Structure formats: structure tokens, C-alpha cells
Amino acid sequence: GDSVTQMEGPVTLSEEAFLTINCTYTATGYPSLFWYVQYPGEGLQLLLKATKADDKGSNKGFEATYRKETTSFHLEKGSVQVSDSAVYFCALKLSGAGSYQLTFGKGTKLSVIP
Amino acid sequence: DADVTQTPRNRITKTGKRIMLECSQTKGHDRMYWYRQDPGLGLRLIYYSFDVKDINKGEISDGYSVSRQAQAKFSLSLESAIPNQTALYFCATSDTLYQETQYFGPGTRLLVL
Numbered sequence: 001g002d003s004v005t006q007m008e009g010p011v012t013l014s015e016e017a018f019l020t021i022n023c024t025y026t027a028t029g030y031p032s033l034f035w036y037v038q039y040p041g042e043g044l045q046l047l048l049k050a051t052k053a054d055d056k057g058s059n060k061g062f063e064a065t066y067r068k069e070t071t072s073f074h075l076e077k078g079s080v081q082v083s084d085s086a087v088y089f090c091a092l093k094l095s096g097a098g099s100y101q102l103t104f105g106k107g108t109k110l111s112v113i114p
Numbered sequence: 115d116a117d118v119t120q121t122p123r124n125r126i127t128k129t130g131k132r133i134m135l136e137c138s139q140t141k142g143h144d145r146m147y148w149y150r151q152d153p154g155l156g157l158r159l160i161y162y163s164f165d166v167k168d169i170n171k172g173e174i175s176d177g178y179s180v181s182r183q184a185q186a187k188f189s190l191s192l193e194s195a196i197p198n199q200t201a202l203y204f205c206a207t208s209d210t211l212y213q214e215t216q217y218f219g220p221g222t223r224l225l226v227l
Binding site for chain 2: 104
């Protein structure tokens with residue numbers, strides 16, 4: 001079945017450090033890929049998405065590129081801030097009118113220290 | 115005001131009790147979902163509804179039931195709560211036309227003693 005594997009946390013970085021959170025997927029079709037972020041005490045929010053191969057999603061300084069050849073969608077940010085401390089979830093959704101379900105990875109907790 | 119609201123935000127109950135978690139949305143979306151989140155397991159889909167008359171089981175529906183009272187309201191019930199249902203529960207919505215993005219409520223933290 002479809003699945004998402006992301007690097008295990010927790011990840012602790014100093015402010016202004018470079019961030020990479022790895023995400024790889026297994027899917028039978030051609031999925032759309034997402035990164036969701038969950039700040040402490042809140043629900044999940046969409047951070048960015050990409051719907052086809054080679055697309056780059058970006059938001060709030062975060063980027064991820066849909067790599068079909070390596071089935072990956074790694075999240076990157078050049079300079080993290082304390083406010084980026086959160087849990088990050090990679091997810092996929094198969095395309096098509098009948099598709100509805102998001103399949104999530106287990107989440108990666110990021111802590112950024114001043 | 116938040117687009118997707120959940121009540122209660124926190125609940126402690128005892129084994130065997132019936133409990134209902136409620137979700138309301140003002141986004142006008144037709145699709146609604148219930149997920150549970152457990153540490154280290156990510157989110158798993160319990161039930162989903164494409165409209166008021168269309169309700170479907172997700173991957174972990176055993177022990178749960180749902181009711182879609184209106185387009186804007188989707189309730190999750192635990193008929194007889196058990197301790198392994200202790201988790202964080204999220205409601206989410208999406209639009210049929212632009213179904214790529216799901217919008218999540220703030221969550222309900224449930225503890226079953």
C-alpha cells in the first residue's frame with residue numbers, strides 16, 4: 001500500500017542553522033505530496049505542496065521538490081528560527097476524482113534553540 | 115473566528131463511558147474527516163464523509179461511530195470508551211473541487227482512564 005517514511009526526530013538545531021527533513025514515499029499511482037506543520041497545542045496546517053514531478057513547493061522560507069526518480073520530497077530551510085519549532089508531517093494523496101485519503105508519515109519534531 | 119472548531123478541547127472519561135466529540139466548520143466544505151494522532155504513529159483516518167448522506171470507514175474505525183448532522187457538523191462517538199482510545203483527535207475538511215488541501219481543527223485531547 002501507499003506509505004510515507006520520514007526521518008525520525010527529534011531534531012534540535014541552533015537558530016540560523018540549515019534544516020533538512022527527509023521524506024520518501026511509496027505509491028501505486030502519481031501522488032500529490034504535502035508538508036504539514038503542527039505548532040504546539042494546535043492542529044495541522046498545510047505548509048507547502050507539489051502535485052507533479054519536478055514541482056517545487058515553497059512557503060515561509062521552506063522548500064521541497066517533488067523527485068519522482070528518488071520518490072522523495074525533502075523539506076529544507078536555509079535559516080531556521082525559534083518560531084519554526086514544531087512537528088512536521090510529510091503526506092501524500094493519490095490523484096484522481098475518487099481519491100480522498102491523506103497518508104501521513106509519523107512526524108518529525110523540530111526544536112530550534114536560540 | 116476559526117474555520118474548523120472542535121469541542122471539547124480536552125476530555126477525561128472512564129472506561130465504558132460513551133463520549134461524543136464534535137466538529138463544526140464554516141468553510142462551506144462538503145468533505146469532512148476524523149483522524150486520531152498517537153505519538154510516533156502520525157495521523158490515522160477513522161471515518162470520512164463526502165456529504166451528509168455519504169459516510170465511510172477509514173483504516174481504524176472499530177470502536178467508533180460518526181454522525182453527519184449537517185454539512186457543517188460531523189461528530190465522532192466512542193460508544194464504550196477504552197484506555198487505548200486515549201489520543202489526540204482531529205477533525206478536518208476539504209472541498210470537492212479543490213480537494214488537495216485538508217484544513218484541520220485544533221484537536222481534542224482525550225484521556226480514557
